Amino acid sequence: MDPGVRSISGHLNLPLLQELIQLTQYSDTQLAKDIQQGLPVIGKMPEIKGVFAPLKSNPDPKESNKKKTKKKKKLTASQLLDEASSSMRKTLNEIRLGEFDEEIWTATLAEVESGLMEGPYSHEEAFQRFGRHVISKRFPVRQPDKTRLCDDYRRSQVNAATEYTQRITLPTHHTLEVAWRKMSKARPGEPMTIYKSDHAAAYRQVPTDPNEAPFQLICVKGPDGEPAIFRHLALSFGASSSVVNYCRLSQCLIHLHRVMFGAVSMSFIDDYWGIEPATSAATAYECWTVLNELLGFKEKESKKAPPSSDVRLLGLDVQLSANTLTLSLTDEKRKQLCNSLSE
Template structure:
């Protein structure tokens, strides 16, 4: 019901009400709770209702995992020579070359820091297309064991199509941040690992958060997730130092 108050769900509805709205062939998927360390996460079981079976992706997900973070750090730290020349070879063989900025020493260029930026309730920031609402109905049991029907207005957590749809948007945020705001970061669903020279201080965090504020995406403000840039940081369950 708290999700109803936040506008994520509509309902509860009766079968007759949904039949009047969507017709008799709407699909209801069961929701269950997955107990985690500090909370119970609602899972919308689109596999049980066969909604997931009706989806087939036409492309492969591109995710920046732990290896991508390690390679980015290694490239960043090793691209400056002792003569202060900067050289980076791209995947197509093209080389980007220049000189280290006069404000940075060689030690500055090799001293890195990082952090992870986490989007807040990431799936819930994207809407379900109106024409697809008929298959985003959820069936939830109340404490007395009575079933109730709700319509999910936001991406269901448990839908295969939602995984691909969300990743397209999260990857676009990463690309925009990189190309327009000079962010050096990786994208893994709703986690963005930021890397920069320690001399930049808190600037990378400020730029990233200001960018997301500008385009209307919410990021986690929890102290445990909104960590500052640091020479030792956790990303995707791995400690980088």
């Protein structure tokens, strides 16, 4: 196993994951092997039948023509490197002229310390180590409870070199409603509950292919005023391929939980939940925890929620009673909506 890949996934029980995939006849038979080698960043994403849906075909010729005009031509790896080389001096100068952000610098060094990144490198050092490469700028997305570091793979055109043959389909509140109706019909009069979980730094638990390191470089301004380049070892926020690659894992874990333990569980990217009768909910919740522990995937303890009849899910408050399921806006969203209407 490559040292960079081992830094991210060396603790995972990939032989067990492979065995469970075979045992439950899961479609994504290459997942464990791909995690062992690191997942792709650019190029054509693998087609996995039975996991992701085919791309939508639009029957309306007018709409189809509109999409064709908006669709940008995909770049090859060679074309991407050519584009990056021609604009490298300009990009580096823009970073030199930008403001030094202490928060970004400190957080990036912390990722190096935790084994998620390598660096910092000067431009010359990066060229010696990776050859021709692409650098993406890093920027903060400040949220109420945290600051998320994102990398601009759109402007660097890394995302333009990524191609998909399938689309991800995710559950919604309607999916939850359908599951609740079926469960209530099968177990009439029995109270229903929902439990939740979340992977800790979800994308950062999945390694990337070391052969694609030249496309996983980000650049920030260092305290000396010079550009500092870092290499991602795991999936990163900003790369469109990260969503598909992580969903390969999340869909597999949900499949294992359903098939092996008979649980009614779902996932929306890295948000996991299940709906169960009160009599079996605690067991289903425990099985989910044990499954992750055995395979080596880390849950975010602060986001774990044991079975309850009153939870917040996908931005809405969900309340379950003996015969009803109620979805309502959170107080914060209600205030935002009222303010928008009054403006």
